[in-house]
Amino acid sequence: MWKTSLAQLCGLCLLLFVACPVFAQADQERAEALFQEGYTLYQQRYSPNAFTKFKEAARLGHAEAAYYAGNILRRNSTYITPEAEEFYRQAAEGGDVYAMLRFAQKGKMCGTLRNCDYDREEWLDRAKEIVLPEAEAGDTQAMMALSSAYAIGGDSDKDFEWVERAAENGHASAQYWMAVMLDEQDRGFYWTEAGRKEDILKWLRASAEQGFPKAMLKLAVKLREQGQFEEARYYIERMAETDYYDALVEAGVQIMMGPDIGKVLSPTISYHFEKPRPVEGAAILLAVHREKGKDEPLELIERYEDYLTPEIMAEAKERSKELLVDTPIIYYLPKFGM
Structure with a gap:
């Protein structure tokens, strides 16, 4: 009786030993x-x-x-x-x-x-100890984490340096952030403002070409401001195919109104499209509204209602059913920047 119970117990222990890793993996x-x-x-x-x-x-x-x-x-x-x-x-x-x-x-x-x-210093040192070797080995995610560590530590030069290194190594968000630092924070030294603007566009293009929608939107605006409308329109069209809320709304209204946006909203935000494409643009805005429930897309359509016939809206509503299906509309929130 004792031997049987012991054998059963051993079997149960073995079963649990085998099952624990399975449960852990699950x-x-x-x-x-x-x-x-x-x-x-x-x-x-x-x-x-x-x-x-x-x-x-x-x-x-x-x-x-x-x-x-x-x-x-x-x-x-x-x-x-x-x-x-x-x-x-x-x-x-x-x-x-x-x-x-x-x-x-x-x-x-x-x-x-x-x-x-x-202990703040202890945590900062611990973070650096983890990411510094990885960053030096070429890990761009580690480079970005290291830049944040130096920013917290008050070393703005090292912060900038590691963002730049991540950008040079192809990190799309770092390339976008480089443009933001140069443009909005006046970081880095330039002999001329033209040189700074050239680098802003360089980093935005690099990020946008990797498909980063925040860079596409900022780049389109910068190109428009500098009168480079053809390239700016190219990025507006690309923005319409992204999942970034701000980019989709901007693309939708620009495509919908085309050159009429100068009369309806403001001439300063026109990309000088050859003609309005109300069905296509309104469809984008309607799809964004359907997915997010926000009023902004509908309000923009209402601003253009004098140009939208019932037939145009009916076609736009039908087309919108095919857009952004199973595509979460997101905001590309940074992990640490908020």
């Missing part, structure tokens, strides 16, 4: 699926729904999900709450560098009472 796969669902919702600015997904993924041990859960809580309160700190700590202990950098930030990030018990 949890990891479930956590990753939840994270991906949450990330899409986050990029759509559906934060409450995203938080639910991130929280569950974090419970299953997903470090990056914990970071985003903390981010949502922090953004809602404008500082790190105790609950946000708990998520950030899980993420940081799990190796998420940006969570470490949240702990390294100064000012209101800590909380209204400035009574956080974590």
